[in-house]
Amino acid sequence: MPGRALVVGMGVSGRSVCELLLRNGVEVVATDLRPLDRFGGTLDELRAKGCRLRLGEHHPDDFLNVDQIIVSPGVPSLLEPLREARLRGIEIVGEFEWAWRQVDAPVIAVTGTNGKTTTTALIGEMIKASGTRVFVGGNIGTPLSRWLLDGDRVDCMVLEVSSFQLDTAFLFRPEVGVLLNVTEDHLDRYRDFEEYTESKLSMFGRQESTDVAVINLDDPVCGSRPFNGKGRLLTSSRNDPRTHAHVEDGRIVVNVPWKPEFRLDLADLRLKGVHNEENVLAAILACLAMDVVPEAVARAAGTFGGLPHRVEWVRAAGGVDYYDDSKGTNVGAVVKAIENFDRPVLLLLGGRDKLGSYAPIAERMRTRGKGVFVFGESAPRIHAELRDKVPIRLFPDLEGAFSAAVERAQAGDIVLLSPACSSFDQYESYAQRGDHFKKLVAALPG
Secondary structure (H helix, E strand, C coil): CCCEEEEECCCHHHHHHHHHHHHCCCEEEEEECCCHHHCCCCCHHHHHCCCEEEECCCCHHHHHCCCEEEECCCCCCCCHHHHHHHHCCCEEEEHHHHHHCCCCCCEEEEECCCCHHHHHHHHHHHHHHCCCCEEEEECCCCCHHHHHHHCCCCCEEEEECCHHHHHCCCCCCCCEEEECCCCCCCCCCCCCHHHHHHHHHHHHHHCCCCCEEEEECCCHHHHHCCCCCCCEEEEECCCCCCCCEEEECCEEEECCCCCCCEEEEHHHCCCCCHHHHHHHHHHHHHHHHCCCCHHHHHHHHHHCCCCCCCCEEEEEECCEEEEECCCCCCHHHHHHHHHCCCCCEEEEEECECCCCCCHHHHHHHHHHEEEEEEECCCHHHHHHHHCCCCCEEEECCHHHHHHHHHHHCCCCCEEEECCCCECCCCCCCHHHHHHHHHHHHHCCCC
16 A cells, blocks of 8 residues: 555545555645634644645646545545546546445445435444444444554444445445436536436445345435346335335335335334435335345334434424424425425525525425415525526525514424535535524424
């Protein structure tokens, strides 16, 4: 491994890569567009260990005088200095793949536009319930490179994988790959929806005949695409009994060809909602394919209650129920969230625009909605697109939109924060935005 490497992007994963490289005697240059004062001293230890920092701008020469470039997930792959490095034949690899190449445990990888985090966490709980040592991370929680630095040895890994990570993963091959859905997202980073879709599908093309692919056929894109991978295909659908996992008379029925039949009552699940039924079906297939004992699968499915900011009930006030779905950062996620309710929905929508059409939200709100309250940077574009389709009002921030929704809501209604946009116009993260919503709800009387 010794040589010279450039690490692009100094988030948690980038800093972990630098530490690992330095530990192995590699000469390391680290670059980030953010200036040093934005890091609050987090880079001091790296500099003390010999890492050369190039902050505030990218210097083209740094990209051309190294043996390898490791890129963090948030760095655009079309960055001009990276293009020049490719032309010189310098290897460019993403942090995720770079770390995966050093892993010797079998991997379950979960991708998709929506539901990745919930499904990844649920699979992890199912494996833990069987007594198996497991690491759960990747795009959530602990980056894989951080685990390599200081994690305990495990028997299995469950990794959430984003499209950005897959874009720079050219060898990555999971023993079990899970694709939940593909809806419009990140069109500010991709040429078009087709390129984004191909990114999500890419890991299946590298699987071998001993590997397993789990695909949700209820998703229109997943259901319409022919499967061209070499792995054994396992499919799920809430309504199609021809798939390997479906719902029948209030029960989950799973038939993996090389396993005994598995059944579980929906009433025994803590996770509720159509979208979560799809997540549970995929999680069960993935675990059975990885030889997790059925008893552990059933036990974890009955106790796992989901994660914050994902159609999370906050409280009731004045007969109105308030739900935080701040993690719903694309249109597909919002549509799924609305489908959970058979009562009138007042929708809080907005943030930083990720492009794409908001029309599918209007289609759902026509039958289940009572009004849309848009806020943030994207509010003018959303308002212009939807104003002739649904009742809609425009506000500069979440607090204003929330107050108007509360004033409009009546007993029996749902007030739902499901923004369809990133949070980075006014918040540091979707979690901070969701926590702000929760504080507003907590302050309501009653």
